[in-house]
Amino acid sequence: MTHTIDRDGLAGLLDALIADGYELLGPRVHEGAIVLDHLQGLEDLPCGVGDEQGPGHYRLRERGDRALFGYAASPHTFKRELFAPRVELVQIRRTANGLAVTAPPRPARKRAFIGIRGCEIAAIGVQDRVLRDGPYADADYRARREQVFVLAVHCGSPAGTCFCVSMDTGPRARGGFDLALTEILDGGHRFVIDVGSEPGRALLERVTAPPATPDDLAAAEQVTEEAARRMGRAMPPTNLRDLLMANLEHPRWQQVADRCLGCANCTLACPTCFCSNIEDTTDLSGEVSLRTRRWDSCFTSEHAYVHGGSVRPSLRARYRQWLTHKVATWHDQFGVSGCVGCGRCITWCPVGIDITEECNAIHDTIGS
Amino acid sequence: MIADPYLPQPLVLAHAIRELPDVFTWTFEVPGGFAFKPGQFNMLYVHGVGEVPISISGDPARPERLVHTIRAVGNVTRVMDRLSVGTALGVRGPYGSAWPVEEARGRDVLVIAGGLGLAPLRPAILHVLANRAEYGRVVILYGARTPADLLFRDELERWRGRFDLRLEAIVDRAGPGWFGPVGVVPRLLDDVPLEPDDAVFVCGPEVMMRFVARELERRGVPRQAIWLSMERSMKCGIGLCGHCQLAGSFVCKDGPVFRFDRIAPLLAVREL
Amino acid sequence: MDDLGRILKSHPFLADLESSQVGFLIGCTKNLRFRAGEYLFREGDQEDTMFLIRQGTVAIEMVRGGEPVCVETIGAGDVLGVSLLIPSKSHLDCRARETVIALAIDNRCLHDKMDADPRLGYAIAMRLLARTYDRLSRARLQNLDVYR
Secondary structure (H helix, E strand, O other), X not given: OEEEEEHHHHHHHHHHHHHOOOEEEEXXXXXXXXXXXXXXXXXXXXXXXXXXXXXXXXXXXXXXXXXXXXXXXXXXXXXXXXXOOEEEEEEEEEEOOEEEEEOOOOOOOOXXXXXXXXXXXXXXXXXXXXXXOOOOOOHHHHHHHHOEEEEEEOOOOOOOOOOOOOOOOOOOOXXXXXXXXXXXXXXXXXXXXXXXXXXXXXXXXXXXXXXXXXXXXXXXXXXXXXXXXXXXXXXXXXXXXXXXXXXXXXXXXXXXXXXXXXXXXXXXXXXXXXXXXXXXEEOOOOOEEEEEEEEOOOOXXXXXXXXXXXXXXOHHHHHHHHHHHHHHHHHHHHOOOOOOOOOXXXXXXXXXXXXXXXXXXXXXXXOO | OOOOOOOOEEEEEEEEEEEEOOEEEEEEEXXXXXXXXXXXXXXXXXOOOEEEEEXXXXXXXXXXXXXXXXXXXXXXXXXXXXXXXXXXXXXXXXXXXXXXXXXOOOOOEEEXXXXXXXXXXXXXXXXXXXXXXXXXXXXXXXXXXXXXXXXXXXXXXXXXXXXXXXXXXXXXXXXXXXXXXEOOHHHHHOOOOOOXXXXXXXXXXXHHHHHHXXXXXXXXXXXXXXXXXXXXXXXXXXXXXXXOEEOOXXXXXXXXXXXXXXXXXXXXXXXX | OOHHHHXXXXXXXXXXXXXXXXXXXXXXXXXXXXXXXXXXXXXXXXXXXXXXXXXXXXXXXXXXXXXXXXXXEEOOOOEEOOOOOXXXXXXXXXXXXXXXXXXXXXXXXXXXXHHHOHHHHHHHXXXXXXXXXXXXXXXXXXXXXXXX
């Protein structure tokens, strides 16, 4: 069922979530970027702010209107909330006759993801397959995943690096939400809102939300169709998995390695990257030791280290590993692509490497 | 999968023996039994130091004794080498895929090991010998650096003495006092008749396994009849940290034992 | 074909050669017996003989710091002295580990026969090449010292 709400209605939804004990996490302007942070209410959302994104380029701009969601991917992803950068896994204490192993408490926290886009919802779905639905589940991820309310936004303002259409993850969010809204500015600032679950429906009942009129529905559809037409790039129209795995020695890999700095920004910005490391620390007495899971990156030289050296000493091999994993071997491992077309890796690469350009370059020169 | 797979099980080190100057074998006594399949590994945790993947080298029919053979090559294993009996360690496992001892029933079995690679194969050998009637010819080929580096030498000599198997050992170099062959493991294959229906288990340094596989193929053994045990960097052992990837496989859960036809093209790509 | 010819023909190195070609080699061949510890040839000796090992093991040794190190063993069915085409002094000691029986083929005689019968020459050369390739590839693997 689809409804329409106005600004006050949206404010009401946010307040109702807070009243129900949810921490609101969503976009805010901070130091020239839109970051994900705690929201106290509607007034914290970036009003009239838009973004310009390109390879290695990110700027905020004044939109000249009062749009609350008039921008695209933030440098932050909601991955930080579910697959946290630093998590205590286990505490181990030396005892008189052995070791005492204690799992840290995993307090239930109710979180609401405000303004999450289709590409990121798809990314969460991808991480669910990796970290929660396999033969072994990450307990911390699973616990955090339990009580998340998703208030999604169907995109109306793609930035220059988006390619969700090519990866079939947007601009409209494909499920995975409790409520999803399309922001309409023409003819009165309002939001057409889709109900995606029972908790979403229940929340919506607490604000004024008349059924959407045919005009509202048409306006909403136009917003997302217009967004789909403004994609700046696309992956080549082919089976990416087969393309890359058949071209592991393509000269393009060396060409991109010559530009790549190995800075790992792409892996930090990507909403699906899941590599982690486990670190051991002890307290001064040496009695209590902690094992901590931390974000890691396949670009580091230690990532593939075995006795005798790294299996991937060259940057060329490590770049190839990242990209082939992301768009090719991820399919073999999890039955889905690891890329959701959010464009963050392109925006946040200091030298502006564009993975769609790399894949197209290989596609266009097969056999070279 | 309700339990948290990151929590280690504390076990107390019951026996430790030195095999070679830098190799030692640990035994834990597990009254309830630590069931495992030949080829699987555990993540062994040393309090405050770290965790490493180590293949289980014991007898799968005697799960009350959990055995690991370890080489002191890195930070954690060098500390392990100095730990005494009675120390508590953390154990997570068993993880990984196994040598296909069921699939090999009714066939001739060829076990080819190099260096420390004999340790992950030992449980498979023990299983085959304990169920000898279920298998055809059994041949074990083993290569080491020098005669002093032959792992499990006493056991090798006992196996060699049996009438129902053939065992040959070769070393890379030898001084006086060694009357066996000198050279590389593929050299031992020259004198072994091979059939397409053989089941071949290979474990050793990766370049040695590639050489052996190449030789087996040249002699008509199909790729589907050969299994290798691969090694990659491991942090979690359970397919969550991403370190052990070999193209589309995780060595910790799709391996470490791989059927050769599934990974042969990958081994040919440098730095994959 | 007499005894020596029959023995030559049954050695794996000459397998599938025609009887007449094998017969051609009889004149170059002697059947030799080495006691355990005896050298087939030593470092510095002119390499003028190819040995087809029939029985026993030969240790190929190189002396380093006074100590002989065995770097390879050659057994029954194999061939020793593959550097037929290039007259050279041996860089190796080759010592019988136990009683070794070998067919010793004189290189100069063999060379003459190969010149006289090009088809025989081709067959022998191809076999030597194959054997050398095997030795080389295995020596390279050995050189990697993979167990370190």
